[in-house]
Amino acid sequence: MNDCETQADWTLSDSGTFDRAVGATGKRVGSNCLKLTSTAATDNSQYVQTVVIDESVILPLGPNGHKQQDWTDTAYIGFWTHAEDSAEYGADGEMKWALVNDGTVSAKQDITGIVGTEHQWMQIDISGLPRDKVEAIRFYSNNPATAEDLYIDNIIRYKYELGGAPVFGCYYYITSGTTLTEAEGVKWTIDGLAAASATETVSDLGPAILGASTLLGTAARNKYGMIPGKFILMVKASGSTTAGEGLQSSAANTYKDADSGSMEHSPLKGLEAAGAASDWIFAIYDTAGQQI
Known part of the structure; x- marks a missing residue:
């Protein structure tokens, strides 16, 4: 949906109150993440928004003259959250999430308060929301404290979940810029599948089926390998x-x-x-x- 690599993808409702920046130190996937900051006290009306929600590109103009996308095949939105300080955005609802569907902002949903400084997966159930003409997604800040940061990374949408996170099963995306060869060994990395190590490691998975003699991973993370028998x-x-x-x-x-x-x-x-x-x-x- 959006890889959070580029801060320019996001616009601000109230610059100087609720701000965004590149957050390389808080990233989980890729090189950067989205850093959200309560520069001043916020009251749930300030937001950052992106319309770059189609594999990190802007939606094409539809037949109705609007840039919209049908998400009725999607039940969940998920992304990584992280705080450099365990006290920052530590209460449920200090950050909220919403989508914009056909010009209407959905009900805001709480983002769980950050525990410690570990990377946590945040899953939001959108199955009950109107989502046939999605135009944008937003993060709202509802934090009375100032100078607090929350890091967001690798926002995706999916249909099936297990225990609060997406199910990958035997499929996983290929690392951007990496070319894999059909039936040769691969290993798992957080950034995607890569060629297997010369010596055995804990992340080696075995041979992958690619559906082609070779397959190149993309920045959109939309090229996958299948590893038979793995889940x-x-x-x-x-x-x-x-x-x-x-x-x-x-x-x-x-x-x-x-x-x-x-x-x-x-x-x-x-x-x-x-x-x-x-x-x-x-x-x-x-x-x-x-x-x-």
């Missing part, structure tokens, strides 16, 4: 975890490193490490019990 998903950690180790269920729909001696009972394997509680990480179902 890629995102999970929320209950504490720090180790990349490559088995993960087992913890409290409140979260996961933790498997208990010592119980790797064979783990339902998942972490493709990356979690830094602390509330960190969202990528995992796979298939080789969970095999610690590498």
Whole structure:
């Protein structure tokens, strides 16, 4: 939808009160993210908006003379959130989200308060909203505090979710600028599939089906490889975890490193490490019990 790489994609309703900038230090995917700042106290009327919502490009002009897109195939919007300071935008609803459909702003939906400084996945259910003529998306600030920052990255829309995050399954997008070869080994990275390592790593996934002899990843992240037998998903950690180790269920729909001696009972394997509680990480179902 929007990769949050370019701050110029976003316009401001109240410059000097609620502002935006490039936030390289808060990024999760790519090189940059969107940094939102309550320069002054905000009251839920100040917003930043983008119409660049079609794979990070502006919508084409439709037959009705408007730049609109039908999102009735979409049930959820999701994106990464992050704070450099755990106290900033830490309460539910201090930041809100809305879409603009055929000139009408939807009901504003709360963004969950940021816990700690880990990257967290925020999912918003839009299945009940009018969304047949979407024109823009907005972030509203409802924060009485000043000089607080919230980082947003990699906004996507999707139909199916599992545990509060999108389901990737055996498909994952190819890293921008990377050319993969049909049936050759690939590895997972947060930026997309890449050629497998010369030596085995925890993120190696095996051969990929591309539907072509070679396939080049794009900045729009719309070129995918299929890894037979794998199931890629995102999970929320209950504490720090180790990349490559088995993960087992913890409290409140979260996961933790498997208990010592119980790797064979783990339902998942972490493709990356979690830094602390509330960190969202990528995992796979298939080789969970095999610690590498």
